[in-house]
Amino acid sequence: MTQIMDGKALSNKILNEIKEKTALLKTKPGLCVILVGDNPASRIYVKNKEKQAQDAGFNSTVYRLSENTDKNELLRLIDKLNNDNTVDGILLQLPLPKHLNPYDFLDKIDPKKDVDGFHPVNAGKIMLNENPYAVPCTPKGILTLLDEYKIQIEGANVVIIGRSNIVGKPLAQLLLNRNATVTVAHSKTKNLSEIAKQADILVSATGHPDMITKDMVKKGAVVIDVGIIRDENGRLRGDVDFNSIKETAGFITPVPGGVGPMTIASLIQNTYSLHILRNKL
Numbered sequence: 175m176t177q178i179m180d181g182k183a184l185s186n187k188i189l190n191e192i193k194e195k196t197a198l199l200k201t202k203p204g205l206c207v208i209l210v211g212d213n214p215a216s217r218i219y220v221k222n223k224e225k226q227a228q229d230a231g232f233n234s235t236v237y238r239l240s241e242n243t244d245k246n247e248l249l250r251l252i253d254k255l256n257n258d259n260t261v262d263g264i265l266l267q268l269p270l271p272k273h274l275n276p277y278d279f280l281d282k283i284d285p286k287k288d289v290d291g292f293h294p295v296n297a298g299k300i301m302l303n304e305n306p307y308a309v310p311c312t313p314k315g316i317l318t319l320l321d322e323y324k325i326q327i328e329g330a331n332v333v334i335i336g337r338s339n340i341v342g343k344p345l346a347q348l349l350l351n352r353n354a355t356v357t358v359a360h361s362k363t364k365n366l367s368e369i370a371k372q373a374d375i376l377v378s379a380t381g382h383p384d385m386i387t388k389d390m391v392k393k394g395a396v397v398i399d400v401g402i403i404r405d406e407n408g409r410l411r412g413d414v415d416f417n418s419i420k421e422t423a424g425f426i427t428p429v430p431g432g433v434g435p436m437t438i439a440s441l442i443q444n445t446y447s448l449h450i451l452r453n454k455l
């Protein structure tokens with residue numbers, strides 16, 4: 175029997191815990207999200223982040239900047255937020271419009287306010303197996319979910335399909351730090367099905383709907399579906415062909431209701447922790 179890993183329920187539990195802890199604080203954690211342009215998916219993600227931060231009792235501010243914002247204007251805003259003592263977490267929503275390079279900005283965010291964990295200092299700390307100020311939200315959410323379902327990570331054979339800087343790479347390093355044996359696959363990988371089939375834990379983060387099929391999954395494997403794709407009918411889909419593998423996998427995350435809510439819960443956890451850290455509480 176395949177067990178569904180309920181990210182929505184776990185996320186609600188985490189959010190309630192943070193809300194209770196926040197109510198006991200004298201000062202409120204502050205999260206600032208910067209949204210540049212009109213990407214429709216980003217607008218929905220940002221609205222959701224804003225709502226969850228407000229529900230947790232945080233000070234939540236969204237800076238909505240126009241599509242043609244120039245580099246200096248965005249740098250000035252980041253500088254202002256770095257120097258604002260009421261701000262604990264700064265999140266620059268990606269992707270940026272084409273004329274802006276995210277790496278011109280991500281390393282300008284104070285690493286102690288880098289709530290997404292994308293600053294080179296935080297990426298480097300993860301690489302060195304030291305404590306970063308914040309762990310990237312999607313990988314952190316996946317680890318929290320694996321731990322909740324008591325999935326053995328040490329010694330597990332993990333295959334991650336996707337090597338982006340926000341999901342695949344940090345997740346690979348975090349799992350290596352937890353003593354998993356990690357293979358990272360990507361669009362140039364040969365014999366993907368055979369590699370995927372070796373996995374005790376298979377993570378897919380490609381953005382290609384239904385690309386993970388039954389022949390790629392070992393009996394009893396844990397399957398983590400990171401993909402979020404909105405199809406032509408407006409329905410959210412993942413990378414995994416859920417119906418075809420649901421009798422084969424031991425555990426599986428649904429889309430929606432799996433990794434997505436865990437990412438938001440991690441963002442709220444990170445904001446809270448940065449506040450505690452900065453205020454030495």
Ligand code: NAP
Pocket residue numbers: 312335336337338339340341342359360361362363366379380381382400401402403433434435437
């Ligand atoms: P990305 O930057 O586009 O990276 C996609 C990765 O998948 C790349 O490494 C690419 O390989 C690889 N890939 C693409 N096609 C492949 C194929 N046919 N076979 C093997 N590998 C393939 O994407 P991302 O930002 O990591 O996001 C991936 C998906 O996760 C998207 O659907 C996104 O919406 C979703 N996402 C969800 C959450 C959440 O909270 N649930 C968070 C972040 C992202 P190359 O490197 O060789 O190009």
